[in-house]
Amino acid sequence: MKGIMVLGTASDSGKSLIATAICRAFANEGIKAAPFKSQNMSNNSYVTMDGKEIGRAQGIQAEAAGIEATVWMNPILLKPKSDQQSEVVLLGKAQEILSGRGYRDSFYEKGIETIRLALGRLAEEFEVVVMEGAGSPVEINLKERELVNMKVAELADIPAVLVADIDRGGVFASIVGTLELLPPEERERVQGVIINKFRGDLSLFEEGVEWLEDRTGIPVLGVLPFLENHMIDGEDSLSLPPSAYKDGLEIVVLKPPYISNYSDIEPFYFEPDVSIRWAARLSEIGSPDAVIIPGTKSTIRDLQYFKREGLDNWMRSFARRGGYIAGICGGYQMLGEQLADPLGSDTGSVHCREDGIGIIPAETTFSADKKTVRTVAKLVPSIGRDIIVQGYEIHLGRTAATHPHGGQSLLLLEDGTEEGYYGKDGRVIGTYLHHLFHNDEWRNCWLNWIREEKGLPLQDTIHIRSLKELKYDELAEHLQNHLDWERLKEIVFSWRKHHEMA
Incomplete structure (x- = not known):
């Protein structure tokens, strides 16, 4: 399998949006790519053509890739019903309601088995799988039985990139801290860093890029400016669009x-x-x-x-x-x-x-x-x-x-x-x-x-679908303009060969 795992230093770092952009960029180059998130926790869901339920982010990423979404792209969906319990949706069908402890204790083996099955199905049909992690890959209290970050990259044997949100502050600590907490074999998979949501003059961050590369030994693949009005559906309540005020x-x-x-x-x-x-x-x-x-x-x-x-x-x-x-x-x-x-x-x-x-x-x-x-x-x-x-x-x-x-x-x-x-x-x-x-x-x-x-004056119809297709292309262009796209592709397509030679 060829692919890339998009990790984040924290929730809402922009993993979903960057994965969507990568899916579209591959599709625009004629490469058949599929999105994948092994375990999603979100109440913002998506219904596939066959009436199955997956996370909305993977449904949107499939649209961006120009393919039909399937349950194999998000085999496990957790839908919170309270602060303590979530509904478990397995391969698109609701199974049971479990507490966090109950899920962790009873579901891990079934989850691994289902993820392996899903990866196998995607590998049969697609050239590249664009994977998305969840939260941070170094949640120490959860890491031993996690089903969504480095364990999945290991199962698929693919490299990873780490996305950090500079808009919230603390970007150097979040990147270095995340890498320091990864064990050596997992850190080896991280082949690039992406700085996301940058505001201001990019030239002012050049020294920051140099420092990060010297400190970590990992290349910064790009610094992505903050993207307003991107029109890509959010994954969870952290991505809830803000209030917007206009005359009318x-x-x-x-x-x-x-x-x-x-x-x-x-x-x-x-x-x-x-x-x-x-x-x-x-x-x-x-x-x-x-x-x-x-x-x-x-x-x-x-x-x-x-x-x-x-x-x-x-x-x-x-x-x-x-x-x-x-x-x-x-x-x-x-x-x-x-x-x-x-x-x-x-x-x-x-x-x-x-x-x-x-x-x-x-x-x-x-x-x-x-x-x-x-x-x-x-x-x-x-x-x-x-x-x-x-x-x-x-x-x-x-x-x-x-x-x-x-x-x-x-x-x-x-x-x-x-x-x-x-x-x-x-x-x-x-x-x-x-x-x-x-x-x-x-x-x-x-x-x-x-x-x-x-x-008030009546308005003509705004055609959202055509606007959305333009937004997917704009998103891919934004990524490619500010990121070393050719280097990212080299990481994707050369990983297994270099990894086996190492």
Whole structure:
């Protein structure tokens, strides 16, 4: 197998973005590359064509590489449900809920076996595998049974590069400290260092590069300037995009503690007149034109959090005033009247019930089996807009209307069944369809309803997909302009030969 492992000195150092750029750069040169992260911990997930669930970062990296994402690219996904427990998704299917200790004690051998299987499948189909580590490779308390950093590079027998975030400060200590804590055989795999998120005059860091190379004996392959507005979906809450303020409409996104699939919001950042404000408390709400409640990995717990913060009362008042409200997946469930968890699949406590916010006349019942599926649908004809939408569903609950005249469905699925909720002439909508607002025609339609009511100019449709393809190319170009690309390729393709001769 030929490949490269992208390690980081810490979480959010930019591993995912750099791996995405490498995938695109290889693809642009006609090299068939696949992304890989053996174990991902994230609630921002991605559904493959065959209805399996993987980390969103690997789904995006596969898009950048021009290939279809599969479970072999992220065989183990951990989805946090609380501070102590995570759902284990193995080869795209939810298996069990384990504590950190339980996972570490009982899952290691199965994890190694699954990783070997996945690497073998990728080696059969691709020329290069672009691997991504997690956090730091020198978490001493976890290292003995880790499943994602140097152990995986060893299994695949590939070299590694170490990425450090200079924007957060302490870059010299983070690089030298990481290398010092690696045992000699692992340090030997680190063939290059990448300094990421640099701001200012690059010439001012030339002495820093020389010092690092003299101190470590490892070449600095490049210093990458901070890249604004890259439009590449983040992996976890550390990558949550910031609030953005513009003249025009303001959308508040309620931020639950266990937020999932926040990439649902990202297309709004590319609308010329739409501000996004993330709010977790009543004091952060402001006076928005619309509110979106995104998905969550722990619906009832996050609903209880919103209640403690007084956001449920504010939402009901906002709805009475005619405000625009959209709930996606867990947000849709919260907007209903009742949530029932008879098996404890959402909360961990059987027979749990919770009153919803009560804006949508519906009740959700959580079940043991998770639904993960790619979906194509169209707006229900009575809405009066002939719009086809695509997305994916990831959820345990099933939501049913409790009052037949309290609104109507939002979507008509390909099999003829109806889904979601549409009420108050579009002012209240709810759906299980993640990436609803990635559908450009629908997003433009919804925003123009709000613009028209506010007396603002209507806008033309922004085509996100074509913009995203341009962003992948810009990202690859950014990498190649500031990194010794030819040297990185030499590391990838010459490692095994040089390693065997050593």
